[in-house]
Amino acid sequence: MVIESLLDTDLYKFSMMQVVLHQYPAAEVEYRFKCRTPGIDLVPCIEEIRAELTALCGLRFRADELDYLRGWRFIKSDFVDFLGLFQLNEKYVEIAPSPDVPGEIEIRIRGPWLHTIMFEVPLLAIVNEVYFRRTSAGLDLAEGRRRLHDKIAMLRDAPDYTLCRIADYGTRRRYSRRWQQEVVTTLRDELGAQLAGTSNVWLARELGLTPLGTLAHEYLQAHQALGPRLRDSQVAALEAWAKEYRGDLGIALSDVYGLDAFLRDFDMYFCKLFDGTRHDSGDPFAWGEKVLAHYRDNRVDPRNKVLVFSDGLDIPRVMQLYAHFRGRCQLAFGVGTNLTNDVGPAPINIVIKMIRCNGQPVAKLSDSPGKNMCEDPAYVAYLRQVFEIPATQG
Known part of the structure; x- marks a missing residue:
């Protein structure tokens, strides 16, 4: 199975x-x-x-x-x-x-x-x-293990990156269940505190890690048919989430209608209510700069907010984003396919x-x-x- x-x-x-x-x-x-x-x-x-x-x-x-x-x-x-x-x-x-x-x-x-x-x-x-x-x-996973260890060494051994933490987001497109388990176990053992956790609940339980995640696009999309008028659907979705979790799981997804439309709805109330926002499409550097400016415009200190990056990341990209934004906000990185399906055959x-x-x-x-x-x-x-x-x- x-x-x-x-x-x-x-x-x-x-x-x-x-x-x-x-x-x-x-x-x-x-x-x-x-x-x-x-x-x-x-x-x-x-x-x-x-x-x-x-x-x-x-x-x-x-x-x-x-x-x-x-x-x-x-x-x-x-x-x-x-x-x-x-x-x-x-x-x-x-x-x-x-x-x-x-x-x-x-x-x-x-x-x-x-x-x-x-x-x-x-x-x-x-x-x-x-x-x-x-x-x-019958694929020999030795190549996958070599690639994985190279990625781990790149992040673990780089000066000034000890506070750069990644999470496994690779369940949906993994090569196999056993391979994802081996990958996340290896990350836990070799990265230590630089592994923030995994989105996979079963692996989190098995390996003693923190399960990570909040909401997906489907949640905001559904509110197009569940909320009041269509224009207010994004606000209705965020309000319903806050009503349910009362401050927990406070990362908002920003790209169901594009960032500009998101920021029009993500006013001072939501800026203060939610812990941060997640990037999942478009240029991540431009996205981050716009979000940080939006926080400042709404009299919120970006250093107290989290930017979560999760769009097609690999370790070099994670490190570039960390170097660009560190010290200006809190950072989190979810890496998926590049960790759990990089064994040789193209994912x-x-x-x-x-x-x-x-x-x-x-x-x-x-x-x-x-x-x-x-x-x-x-x-x-x-x-x-x-x-x-x-x-x-x-």
Whole structure:
């Protein structure tokens, strides 16, 4: 089995799911899979993916896993009680060859948000591991270990970088579960305090690390159909988050409508309320400078705020960003694919994104072209108009 525990997912799935249980239990959603890497034939993997999906849907949270979740300050007891009854249901998932593009597959997830939110991360991990199992069976991981040790040495041995800390964000596109476990174990043992933690809850528990994460794009996208008017959806999402966590998990995601639209909504109230912001598209240096200036304009000392960088990072990029921003704010770095799928064969860029909520199209218009997914061009045009997003963005 690729997935052996329902904890083998990212923390933000639990934090978002708790909000869904308490505030949007009746919401209905739809997600769609996309492989952004051209020329990848996933059709031969379908039957194995389906078998792994069936196995995933047979899992339940064990008593010791629930006790672990109950120990988190920000998790409420009724949510843990709900998880004790929770089980994924494969009736919500359709997997088939694409009728339009040879080699591509379609994965659609439709159903109650509360009962489908947990599919994304394990399904992506399954697709990745099945694909690499078929295309690189018997791969000698010595090259991956060599690359990993080089990265560790680059960060660990560099003068003036002892306070530069990274976190593992690589669950969704990992080469395999066992490889991610080896990578994070090695990082823990060789980086020490320079490893801040991991987004993977199962690994955090197994290895005694801090689980990290707050919210994802789907949370803000859903509010396009859940909030009051569309223009206020970003504010409604942040307000609902603050209502749920009362100061915990205070990192806001800034690129669902692009940074400029985010900053128009992220006023002095939110600047003071949230601990910081996360970068996930566009130029990270320009993004950081704009965010720091925005804090200053709102009479907030940036040195007390966190900038989280998590967009396609590798260790050299982490070090460049750290050198540029250190001393001006607090910094955090989430490194994903470059840590957990850098063993020789080229990784594949796969995503599962929410495309509908309560029957209405939802979308994000990030600061990076090619990251957006929506099946309704008219809705995208309307979204651009409402949030004053130029046509050149996204």
